[in-house]
Amino acid sequence: MTKVLKIFSDATLEAMEEEMQRDPSVFVYGEDIIKQGGIWGQFKGLHNKFGDRVRDTPISETALVGAGVGAALAGGRPVVDLHYADFIGITMDEILNQMAKAHYMFGGQGKVPLVLRAPDGVFPHAAAQHSQSLETWFVSIPGIKVVIPSTPENGKGLLKAAIRSNNPVIFFENKKLFSVKGLVRDSEVITPLDKAEIVHKGEALTIVSYGYFLGEVLKAVEIAEKKHSSRIEVIDLRSINPIDEETIIKSVKKTGKLIIAHEAIKIGGVGSEVAAIVAEKAFDYIKKPIIRVGAKFSPLPFSPQLEESVTTSSKDVLAAIEKLLV
Amino acid sequence: MTLNKDKLIDIYYNMLRIRRFEETVKKKHGKQIIGPAHLYIGEEAVATGVCSNLLREDLVTSTHRGHGHTLAKGANLRKAFAELYGKETGYCKGRGGSMHLAAFDVGMLGANGVVGGGFNIATGAALTQQILNKKNVVVCFFGDGASNRGTFHEAVNLAALWNLPVIYVCENNGWASTTNSLDSTAVVNIADRARGYGIKGITVDGNDVFAVYNAAQKLIKAARNGDGPAILEAKTYRIEGHFLGDPQKYRTASEVEEWKLNNDPIERFLKAIRATGEVSEPEIENVKRRIEDELEDAVQFAERSIVPTPEDALEDVYAKEAAR
Known part of the structure; x- marks a missing residue:
């Protein structure tokens, strides 16, 4: 191909x-x-x-x-x-x-x-x-x-x-x-509308993300994996309606730890729904508190210094990984 | 009046069919028929005069007061009643009810619970006709109240810009829910707004079915020939309240009586055809009987029909995907 x-x-x-x-x-x-x-x-x-x-x-x-x-x-x-x-x-x-x-x-x-x-x-x-x-x-x-x-x-x-x-x-x-x-x-590309994709396989921790921000997640994962010599599973949701629960639950049952990371505001975000799904369906498998990574609860400011303080990036993802891998 | 006898009988049939349907809904409401229902009594000449010019393949969008448009477009009475009864055999399998009645088999693309919700849908349906080189025309029924929504402006501008085959038919009944149009609308004639989009706007007596028919015929023919959209305003009156059960504190009983006695579209039609003698009394009686039979059959059908299965409530949230 x-x-x-x-x-x-x-x-x-x-x-x-x-x-x-x-x-x-x-x-x-x-x-x-x-x-x-x-x-x-x-x-x-x-x-x-x-x-x-x-x-x-x-x-x-x-x-x-x-x-x-x-x-x-x-x-x-x-x-x-x-x-x-x-x-x-x-x-x-x-x-x-x-x-x-x-x-x-x-x-x-x-x-x-x-x-x-x-x-x-x-x-x-x-x-x-x-x-x-x-x-x-x-x-x-x-x-x-x-x-x-x-x-x-x-x-x-x-x-x-x-x-x-x-x-x-x-x-x-x-x-x-x-x-x-x-x-x-080069050949025909059709991606299913209702399936998440495991883009990076691992056992130590599950990170659910989607969209452009997935790139930030993968950056953080690369750094963390080198440091901790453990493998992190990364799931690209691709669809948020519906959410592919099966792929998420299966991964969390294996790793016992979950981060959901997105560019959108953390409060009421897709991460909240994913966390709720996992709490309902895989509660007994969770070993550490679930962490959501997202933007702060604010309109986006103009000044670059302010903008950086409100948005989220691979640094926040890395900090979350550190909390769960210690 | 140059309509032949068959057409005259057809028009009478359609107007009376709507009237008797609505009277039956009123009778059954609160018992077998529940939920909000907005009746079309008094406005039958508009839907009938317009839809009598449409082909089965032509499309219409409707309003929250949609029974009249649905029937005038040729909907099946059994399926319409069954829908109002919330039965599985209804047009929408009991998922829609009065405010979301639709009959796609006769080109009726849906009533709409959102006032002004039909403008864009009709405009888009007309766009598909244009892009796929079809000859069908789309009619968008709306009320005077809806003409104050922003959707009116955006849709009519787009249709005028792209010369789409759509006629916007305003049923100006003088009341936006319970607010008089004098207190809600900056112009007296909605059709005057057509000038702002560089299209034709015509105002007619909406209780004169011949006036509606003739004006609609001209505009629909023009749209079918590629001459683009227009606004047809029919001045009419809503005999019933905004909804069944409306205490109608906003208007006097004498105002309603005045319209009922002196301006009933069906009575006016009968008077006109009786004056010329084109349709005989037995023929008129025959239409009445046909409708009563049809109604009785439809009501029985609705009453006998099964209710939807609760386990199927989530069916149709999504359309089935075709195999790729």
Whole structure:
């Protein structure tokens, strides 16, 4: 199997091209995607290849998501780019009361194959309104799927699977991930929407993470493993709705120790849900208190010194590992 | 009035079918039918006049007051009643109820519990028609109250910009829930707002089914031919309260009586066709009988139907994924 080095942005562009080629009912729209090619070039050249199936839109986030629901109910497979996930609040009724509910409340009469691409996470020095990780809001909304890629390869694979899904999928892609390089299989890449992946095997401790922050976790693990000569298991959730409980429980039963680490705010974060799952289903196996690593409970400040103090990084992960490995 | 006899009978059938459906819902409410229900009595000419111009493949989105649109689009009475009864045999298998009634088999994409929730859905459904080169038209029913939602602005702007085949039909019944439109809406005619988007806006007497029919015909034909969206405003009146059980403290009984006595859309229609003699009395009676039979059958069907199995409550949270 050949693998080619690509940046995340290009890998997801390939996913778009391949799926639009494969299925004429797939189309994409959003703000600034024709001439600009998307903020991170993730749509560059797409309009030249697919014409009217690639559209620039007014700054009307509510309409973009709501029209996506209607387009999907009527037989289309729209992909909607939200520009920044920070603006997802504007669209919440369309997500919560229309997108997530239409299939269920109409008794399965219609389906909503709609993908929302939502670039999230810290955009350095952009401050409070452009640097959020809001994925935890969507953990307890039934009827939607929520995936968060961590590499160019699973970015491509998850996006393709999301486009082929018969359900609405929110695809949170971290803003810092677009320029990250990684090896991508040359053949067809489809990543399941509901399965976590063990990206690093170990016995001493389990770390659950996802998205861009997985890179920070792996940095910390490399340092810690050298120091302690023990192996740490790292799980990439990839999906937070649903959460792959089986993979987590199996690992925690083996290691007896758990850290959940994410870029999002710690309080009420995905880590809280994962900790609760483990407390409910593997309580007797836990040897040390579960540790959650996440951002402080504050809007993101502008000044770099303040920004660093609020966000989390591999240093915090390392400190948590130290607590559990002593 | 240039409609042929079959069409006239069809229009009468549809208006009366809605009226009798709603009267039956009222009778059963609090007993076999529970939960919020918003009746369409008094507004039958709007759904009927518009939907009489639609093909089965055309699509509509509806509101919280959705029974009339569902029936006018041709929904099955048995499945509609069964849904209101919360039965497994209902359109939504008892998952939706009155406020989320939908009939996808006849292109009715759903009532909506959120006021103004249909604008974007209709617009997107029209976008799919355009992208997939289909000739179908989408109608979005909405109320005067909903026209004050931001969704109205975003959706109509987008539809105008992309020249989408969608007609926004405003049922201006003068009341946004329990607040008079004079106290909630800055314009008298909702159709005037069309000018802000560079599209056509027409206001008609919504209790005159011929006026609604003719205006809708023009706009739907134009949309089907690629001339883009329009707003059709039908001035009408809600005879029942906002919901069944509404104490209606906000309006006088005489106001309601005045509309009932002098402006009932079904009575006005009958008066008009009787004046020309195009439809005979036996033919009118025949329609009434047909509807009563259909109703009785539907009610019995709903009452006999099984309730959903509690173990199946989580079914349909997600659509089945096709094999890749």
